[in-house]
Amino acid sequence: xxxxxxxxISQLHHLNTILRAIRNVNQLIVTEKDAGRLIxxxxxxxxxxxxxxxxxxxxxxxxxxxxxxxxxxxxKDFTLLTKRFKNGKRVNCIRQATSKQSVIxxxxxxxxxxxxxxxEKYSGRGALTVGLQYHKKTYGILxxxxxxxxxxxxxxxxxxxxxxxxxxFALHAIETEAAHERxxxxxxMSEARFRTTLYSIGDAVLxxxxxxxxxxxxxxxxxxxxxxxxxxVGKPLKKVFKIINExxxxxxxxxxxxxxxxxxxIGLANHTLLxxxxxxxxxxxxxGAPVWDxxxxxxxxxxxxxxxxxxxxxxxxxxxxxxxxxxSKDAII
Numbered sequence: 001x002x003x004x005x006x007x008x009i010s011q012l013h014h015l016n017t018i019l020r021a022i023r024n025v026n027q028l029i030v031t032e033k034d035a036g037r038l039i040x041x042x043x044x045x046x047x048x049x050x051x052x053x054x055x056x057x058x059x060x061x062x063x064x065x066x067x068x069x070x071x072x073x074x075x076k077d078f079t080l081l082t083k084r085f086k087n088g089k090r091v092n093c094i095r096q097a098t099s100k101q102s103v104i105x106x107x108x109x110x111x112x113x114x115x116x117x118x119x120e121k122y123s124g125r126g127a128l129t130v131g132l133q134y135h136k137k138t139y140g141i142l143x144x145x146x147x148x149x150x151x152x153x154x155x156x157x158x159x160x161x162x163x164x165x166x167x168x169f170a171l172h173a174i175e176t177e178a179a180h181e182r183x184x185x186x187x188x189m190s191e192a193r194f195r196t197t198l199y200s201i202g203d204a205v206l207x208x209x210x211x212x213x214x215x216x217x218x219x220x221x222x223x224x225x226x227x228x229x230x231x232x233v234g235k236p237l238k239k240v241f242k243i244i245n246e247x248x249x250x251x252x253x254x255x256x257x258x259x260x261x262x263x264x265x266i267g268l269a270n271h272t273l274l275x276x277x278x279x280x281x282x283x284x285x286x287x288g289a290p291v292w293d294x295x296x297x298x299x300x301x302x303x304x305x306x307x308x309x310x311x312x313x314x315x316x317x318x319x320x321x322x323x324x325x326x327x328s329k330d331a332i333i
Contacts, residue, residue: 019159021045021052024045025045025046025166026166028042029167029169035174038171038174039059039070043057046072046163052146054073054145055142056069056081057069057140057141057142058085059140060138064138067140069081073145074118074121075121077118081118091116102130103129103130103158103160105126105151121145125147127143127144128143128144128156129143134165134169134172142160142167203305204217206221207300208237212237212254212301214232214236224274224284225274227240237256241274242275243272243273243274243284244272244275245273252268255268256288265289265290267285271283282307282308283308286304287303287305288303
C-alpha cells in the first residue's frame with residue numbers, strides 16, 4: 001500500500017514537472033518568431049525540469065528533407081544524428097513518428113534502436129517520440145527521454161502530444177508569416193520597379209483605383225495637370241484631370257469612367273484640351289486601360305497622355321507650307 005502511494009506521489013511529481021515545462025514552452029511560443037530559436041529554446045525548457053532527461057527536435061522542409069535541429073542534454077553525439085539526417089537517412093523513432101498520429105513509446109532504446117547514434121545516451125531510460133503535426137502536415141519530430149517507470153504513462157504521453165501540437169502550430173504560424181512577408185516584399189519590389197518605370201516614361205502617366213481616385217502620377221503628369229502627386233492622391237480624377245472639347249468647349253467624358261464601365265482600352269477624341277490647376281489649356285492625346293487583379297476584376301485604370309502642342313504647331317506649319325507651295329504653283333501657271 002505504501003509502495004503504491006509512493007508511486008502515485010512520484011507520478012504526480014513527474015506530471016507536475018512536465019506541466020511546468022509545457023507552460024514555459026507555451027509562453028515561448030507566443031513570443032518567439034524564429035523557427036530555429038524556437039526549437040532550441042523548447043528543448044532547453046523541456047529538459048530543464050525533472051520531467052524529461054533530455055530533448056531533441058528535428059525539422060523537415062517541404063520536400064521532407066532535413067531542415068534544422070535543436071537539442072538539450074544530448075551532447076556532442078547529436079551531430080552524428082544530424083549528419084545522418086542530412087544524408088537522407090532516418091532512424092527508427094523518426095520513421096514511426098512521421099507515419100503515426102500518436103506518441104511512440106520505446107522502453108529500451110539502447111537495445112532496440114540499433115540504427116541510432118544516440119542509443120548509448122538512453123541506457124537505463126526510455127524514450128517518447130512524437131511528430132510535430134498540424135493540419136496533416138508534419139513539420140518535424142520531438143523526442144524526449146524519461147525514466148523507465150514513466151515510459152508507458154498515458155498522462156505523460158498525452159501531455160507530450162499536446163505540447164508537440166502547440167509547437168507544430170507555432171511552426172505553422174511562423175511559416176505562414178514568413179510566406180506573407182515574402183509576398184509583401186515581392187509586392188513592394190514590384191511597386192518600386194513600377195514607380196521607377198512610371199517616373200522614367202516621357203509621357204504623362206496617371207493611375208487610379210477602381211473608384212476612379214488618383215493613386216499615382218509621374219512628373220510629366222504633374223507638369224501638365226498642375227497638381228503635385230501628394231496633393232492629387234485620393235482625389236477624384238475629374239478634379240485633377242479636367243478635359244474639354246476644344247471646339248465646343250463642353251466637358252468631355254472622363255476616360256477612366258468609361259474604362260471602368262466597359263473594361264476596354266479607349267483613346268480620347270481629337271481636339272481635346274486639358275485644363276490645368278492654374279487654368280492653362282493644353283491639347284492632349286491619351287489612352288486609358290484597365291488594370292486587372294488576380295481574380296479577373298478591374299482594380300484600377302492607367303491613363304497615359306501627352307502634350308500635342310508641338311504636333312499641332314507642326315501640323316499648322318505643314319498646312320501653311322502646303323498652302324504657300326500651292327499658291328506659287330498657281331502663280332506660275
